Amino acid sequence: MQQKTTSFKNIIESMAFTQELKFSDLTKLLEAVSNTKAVKKRDSYMKEYFDKILKFKADYVKKNPQADSSLFPVIRLILSQEEKERSYGLQEKSLRQLYIKALNLHKTSADAIKITNCSDDRLPNIVNDIMKMRTSDGTLSIHEVDRTLSLFSDNQKLSFQENELRRLILQSNAIDQKWLCKMILKKMNLQLGTTKVLKFFHPKGHELFLKYNHLSRVVELIESGKSEEAMIDVTEVFRPIRSMLCQRFTSSLNKDFLRKEIYQETKMDGERFQLHMKNGEYRYYSRNSHEFSEGFNTFLTPLIKFSTVVHSIILDGEMLVYDTQQSRYFTKGETPVDVKNIKDKSSKFRPCFCAFDILLYNDKSYMNRPYTERCQLLQQLFEDRIGVMVKTKPIRIRDVDHMLDLFNAAVEEQEEGIVLKDAQSIYKPGDRQGGWYKVKADYFDGDVVKEFDCVIIGGFYENLNSRNFIHKYLVGAVEKIDEDCMNVFAVGEVSQGVTAQERIKINESLKPHLVEHLGESEVSFNRGKIFFGKKKPHCWIPPDKSIVLECKASELVRTSEQYTSYTFRFPRITNIRRDKLWEESDTLKQFQEMCQENDGRVKKIVMRNVNKDDLIAAPQKKRRTLRSNREIIEGFCRNSEDDEMEVIDNVFDGKEFCVMTTTPKLPSLKQMKKIIKQHGGNITEFPRKGKTFAIIAGSLTRNVNAYMKDKCYNVIDAKWLVNNFGEKGEKTLKDMPSIRPLLDLHFATDEMKESLRNIYDDYGDSYNEEIKTVDELKLLLESMKSENIENDLSEMNFKDLDKEFESFGLKNNFFRNMSAGFFASDNDNVLFHSAKSIFKFRGGNISSFDTENELKIIFIDKDEGIKKIKENISKHLSHGTVLVDYRWILNSNDVGKLLDKYRNKING
């Protein structure tokens, strides 16, 4: 009898609602969600799924009241990236091996090679492709998959996992395996956030997750009917709570903000940890709620002494490394050991817990009490013991000046910054807007923190097997050897700060020039050498073919990996300086000066104290710079609107365009692309030889110029597009509008020239159409190169013409008072000639080299080598002659005014 009862109980226990749910239904949903671009549609798929299974569950529970009806297995599969309890010991590399074995593939078979060589992010898709050939129907239940993943976690022996995976393969289809692969790797990339998914599961799901940061806890609270109660507070010891975060301090806050009661605390620079203690048992949880009790219980717990009244407590704080010999703390950037990983008992390093908040005391939650009350309590419960456990000392802020003094003093003390806390703020788990603010020097714009302009000299691939996507750039500082030679030195790596689209664009520009790095310490390029440090990039790039990045960092830290002995901490790209030549990057000397020895400590790169003006001016300025650069990039972002765009005529007949630059007066890049598509054209993000009909350029940036030099692409002025189709592309046309050589084309390929031959003469004068404006006439005259016509041109009274045609807005003769010579040995340098024409067209006077007169200004092409140029024109040079790179004319023309005096000046 006894026997019978037990086995019946087992049957009941093993009955689970998720046995009724097909895994292939779930993977079908995940596939549909991840393939859908429209956000609303994605949401509706997920919502529909949850509505359906919740209803199904309600019916099931009625019939099987004793069975396990939890939806946790479903949720933890969909949100595998949040999985904390299970780890499978499988990364992309080992998972490849596992699949090869489970599928019984021979190492040299085509499928095995595909699995081995694909990039990490492609692995699930490759598994999908291979499985298509061999799968059965998907008959697995969610329960079965979830259970197997638990087994994977409990037993990480490869032979065991191989058998289990094979069992699953036999019962699944290709899509099932694709998603299983993603679940094991915990990289779902579902395009649907965790909180959103949880919202579909339960209206309080996402809020509870924000608070508790733990899937199983959230599901448990909801399914046990405790969601309302939990929203208020169910803080328990040994249940980690999501950390409250800090908002960045910006000037927009300061008016009202500093009128409140605000406290300042030191911003400690270690690792965020929670200390939980109950009746002498201690546990420690990281910011992501992972437990790291073992090490801390060995090295820290035995030294901690709470007041005897404390039976249970949860403290929030920062774990720092303390050097017991030197009696000093290490910041995160300079610490020689990982605070979570101190294992050696004889080590001079010890973890020290710096508490700044208390969330629970003697089983009573304090999370909903104001900051000041929590702080008061915290001060009473233990004595500070340096190097073991200490607490912050909040200071009440009197006014803005007081706040700035405290901040500047903190920076002076080499601290990371300060934290400001609203006296009334309660502890809001996971919240960044709850009344805590972090102030750091690099949040201020411009010259508070040094901005580095560094040229990209190398790259690190995301995946070494495929070597097709650089995710991190090695950047360098320059050192001039002589006029023609400049070396570059590796100073740091930078990855953050650009969007995925921007990174794609940078990578595409670098791609044609990348050279595989074979471990050399130095490599040569045609203007000098690059010197690397110990860490070698996967590929290098000649600086003269590269891009300058403007980077900011929070500080400079010691490194043994770069050429320089210091490198950036928390570097991020703040700008892509397409306007800057690689030689204009920061110099090695400048960099080394920043790194002057200072007690062996981290180098703050704060240039000066922050003052009240910085609080007002900075953010606006910053936004502007970013916007202008973002706009250049914006056009490379695919937009879901594009898919829904209506084509109103087909005058472009599938012709491919690359919209590259715009100006403030022209429509945005996005808008221009839309215009092209509306008229039947195609867009490419990068010009393709033989395929791209034309580049559309609003301004002749360095990038556009580089494409013109290639001589493979027509470059059409963006105004052509707007003039013919309207600002919004609204005008319907029957035929492709004519492209006028003088007015619309910056560069024409031979093919284009040939096709225009029947319509325009050699100077670009139309056989059919009359000249309509002075602008046109001037350009036409410019294009005529014969002696007579040149003379005619110089004799024309442009002043009168200007007056006469003021109504046309032709007042931009900004080179009017300048006389200059032009020297370039390369006669085919299209850009140089176009700069010369623009100079003349905008009123400049071109001095001749015929006489032996000395010229004051000579425009040259710097790329031809200064030494060589100087030899060629030595007799025209005097002490006062200034050599200026011709790009200054192009750049001035682009912005419609003279740029600061000779930005591209070479000497003088």
Ligand SMILES: Nc1ncnc2c1ncn2[C@@H]1O[C@H](COP(=O)(O)OP(=O)(O)OP(=O)(O)O)[C@@H](O)[C@H]1O
């Ligand atoms: N006194 C303090 N009060 C609150 N947080 C502090 C304090 N001292 C140091 N910190 C740390 O500063 C961090 C606050 O910044 P935020 O919440 O944005 O985290 P973060 O993204 O790690 O930021 P950062 O990189 O600036 O440290 C906290 O996570 C915490 O680790």
